Amino acid sequence: MSSNLCLMLFLDSLMTASTALPDFASSVPALLKRLDASLDRWLPAADTDPHRLHQAIRYACRGGKRLRALLVYASGEALGVPLEKLDAPACAVELIHAYSLVHDDLPGMDNDDLRRGQPTVHIAYDVATAILVGDALQTLAFNLLTDPANALDARQQVAMIASLAHASGPLGMVGGQAVDMESEGASLSLEQLESLHARKTGALIRVSCELAAIAGAASTPVAQALARYGSCLGLAFQIQDDVLDQTADTATLGKTAGKDQAQQKSTFPSLLGLDTARQRASDLFDQAREIAIEISGQPAPLLWLADFIQKRDH
Numbered sequence: 001m002s003s004n005l006c007l008m009l010f011l012d013s014l015m016t017a018s019t020a021l022p023d024f025a026s027s028v029p030a031l032l033k034r035l036d037a038s039l040d041r042w043l044p045a046a047d048t049d050p051h052r053l054h055q056a057i058r059y060a061c062r063g064g065k066r067l068r069a070l071l072v073y074a075s076g077e078a079l080g081v082p083l084e085k086l087d088a089p090a091c092a093v094e095l096i097h098a099y100s101l102v103h104d105d106l107p108g109m110d111n112d113d114l115r116r117g118q119p120t121v122h123i124a125y126d127v128a129t130a131i132l133v134g135d136a137l138q139t140l141a142f143n144l145l146t147d148p149a150n151a152l153d154a155r156q157q158v159a160m161i162a163s164l165a166h167a168s169g170p171l172g173m174v175g176g177q178a179v180d181m182e183s184e185g186a187s188l189s190l191e192q193l194e195s196l197h198a199r200k201t202g203a204l205i206r207v208s209c210e211l212a213a214i215a216g217a218a219s220t221p222v223a224q225a226l227a228r229y230g231s232c233l234g235l236a237f238q239i240q241d242d243v244l245d246q247t248a249d250t251a252t253l254g255k256t257a258g259k260d261q262a263q264q265k266s267t268f269p270s271l272l273g274l275d276t277a278r279q280r281a282s283d284l285f286d287q288a289r290e291i292a293i294e295i296s297g298q299p300a301p302l303l304w305l306a307d308f309i310q311k312r313d314h
Contacts, residue, residue: 024077024301031073032066038087039094042144056125056133057140060098063116067309068093068208071233074301075212075226078292088150089160089211092141096168097204099137102130104177110259117254138168152215159214167207176200180265188266194235201241202234222295229291229302236284237309239277242267244314246274253314285310 039061044054069090076086105112105120106127113123122130144150145160152160166172176199183196209230213223242260246269250257260267268277285306292302 024074024304028070031070034083034087035066035069035073035090035094038091042091042140042147052125052129053132053136056121056129057136059124060102060121060133060137061094062118064094064098065312065314066094067237067305068097068204070308071205071208071230071305072212074305075209075229076215077301078295078298079212079216079218079222080298081212081216082151084151085156085215086212088144088147088152089164089208089215092145092160092164093204093208093211095137095141095144096164096173099134099141100168100173100177100204102137103134106130109177109181110263112256112259114250114255117251156214156217160211163207163210163214167203167210172199172203172207173201176203183266185264186266188271190271193266193268193271197235197238198231201238202231205234205237206230225291225295229288229295232284232288232291233306233309236281236288239268239281239284240309240312242269243274243277243281248313282310 043058043061046055046058048054072086072090072093073083076083101115102121104110105115106122113120115121118124120130121133125133141164142161145152145157145164150157168174170178176196179196180200183192188196206227207230209226210223213226218226244253245257245260245267248257261270268280271277272280288306289303292299292306295302
């Protein structure tokens with residue numbers, strides 16, 4: 001089953017279940033179409049030179065859950081930010097995420113051949129092209145934040161670039177990946193594991209919320225609360241990932257199951273056990289919901305996102 005079809009079926013089932021939060025849930029399909037249209041506009045056309053690179057870039061951006069983009073839109077809606085101010089940051093975080101996956105799948109990293117139910121970029125094309133795709137996606141993310149057509153003023157553009165660079169660089173996602181690779185075969189403490197994933201996974205999820213706060217010119221307390229909300233979701237998301245890697249199959253995940261154990265990585269289930277890990281994730285989702293209610297008189301989008309992430313199966 002394709003990743004896009006899986007996502008739409010999941011959205012449909014979750015919208016049916018989330019009757020208390022109907023407004024944002026019903027807008028999600030339109031937001032995903034809006035995101036895809038924006039990505040199509042900002043990505044290089046596949047029929048322009050160098051054709052192979054541009055085709056591979058678009059291949060890397062296909063499908064996926066679009067959670068980080070949805071976090072931008074949900075956080076923005078909670079703050080009353082116009083959609084046109086959210087399109088660029090939503091696309092930017094998705095491009096950074098896509099680049100990280102392309103590089104993460106390379107033979108020198110996790111050496112995976114399946115992503116989103118399809119061959120990884122270095123399998124579908126080649127290793128050199130995959131490296132260039134990741135490089136290009138990273139630069140495109142920052143380039144589109146400076147586009148005069150993105151409805152953001154210069155101060156917002158600079159603030160977003162600084163926040164996204166910090167979250168995705170050596171003190172954020174890339175640093176977390178480095179620690180993750182160095183830790184293969186080692187036994188990490190719970191504190192070390194949480195610190196690792198606060199960078200590798202959590203930083204990009206947290207900054208998705210922060211970018212919306214910048215777009216909405218939110219007050220410092222509100223921006224900080226959104227960052228805490230994102231931090232809770234980021235850690236809960238990673239705990240879920242560890243659980244799913246151990247309990248779900250490759251067909252459901254759309255990527256190779258059991259990789260963590262095969263690479264002798266410390267995981268939340270290996271440290272806590274499955275039941276305690278699941279409970280830790282549940283507690284974090286509850287914390288995120290409490291923060292969402294504190295942030296805004298319109299918490300429904302943020303509450304829906306917490307439900308959406310908690311109920312995912314891949």
